[in-house]
Amino acid sequence: METGVSIDWAQVVESLVRVVVAFALAIPVGWERESGTSSAGLRTFPVVAMAACGYALIVKTMPDATADSQARLLQGLLAGIGFIGGGAIVKNGSNVRGIVTAASIWNTGAIGASVAYGREEIAIVLSLLNFLTLLVLTPLEKQLHDPVEDDDVEQ
Numbered sequence: 001m002e003t004g005v006s007i008d009w010a011q012v013v014e015s016l017v018r019v020v021v022a023f024a025l026a027i028p029v030g031w032e033r034e035s036g037t038s039s040a041g042l043r044t045f046p047v048v049a050m051a052a053c054g055y056a057l058i059v060k061t062m063p064d065a066t067a068d069s070q071a072r073l074l075q076g077l078l079a080g081i082g083f084i085g086g087g088a089i090v091k092n093g094s095n096v097r098g099i100v101t102a103a104s105i106w107n108t109g110a111i112g113a114s115v116a117y118g119r120e121e122i123a124i125v126l127s128l129l130n131f132l133t134l135l136v137l138t139p140l141e142k143q144l145h146d147p148v149e150d151d152d153v154e155q
Contacts, residue, residue: 015057022053022115025127026108032134038101040088045108048084052077052112060116074113081109100138104130 026049027042034041059065059073085102107130114123 011061015061018057018115019050019053021120022049022112022123023047025049025111025115025123028127028131029104029108029134032131033101033104036138038088038098040101040105045105048081048105048108049112049115052081052109053116054112056113056116077109077113078106081106100134104134 023046026045030040030042030045033045055073055077059070062069082102085105088098088101088105090097107126111123111126114120114126
């Protein structure tokens, strides 16, 4: 019994590779966030990149996709990822936490979309710079905000 559905296996493999690349490029960011006190981590970031890549691949490969329809998809994707990132932001009095995690979630969506559109060089740069920012600037920021008081230093 034939269903009339034809599967383009070359397209399946290409899509699989793109989704896996997006997933892999988000792992360093998720790993860094997981090692801290972030509410999002090793699972969240790769899944966001994978989903963003998947949505972008859907519209990119639609037979009647126009530049306008692709722009609308990316606009919706950015808004949706922003909503997810908003869930990582917690306000307690005058203290706000999670903004860097939210921005990293948003960036991870851009990584996934970049891979979907064949712009792996952009995805690699975004992943690398996000990871290095978290790895290097987080300890520096803590040091700047929590300086050792002179009274606490033994003489």
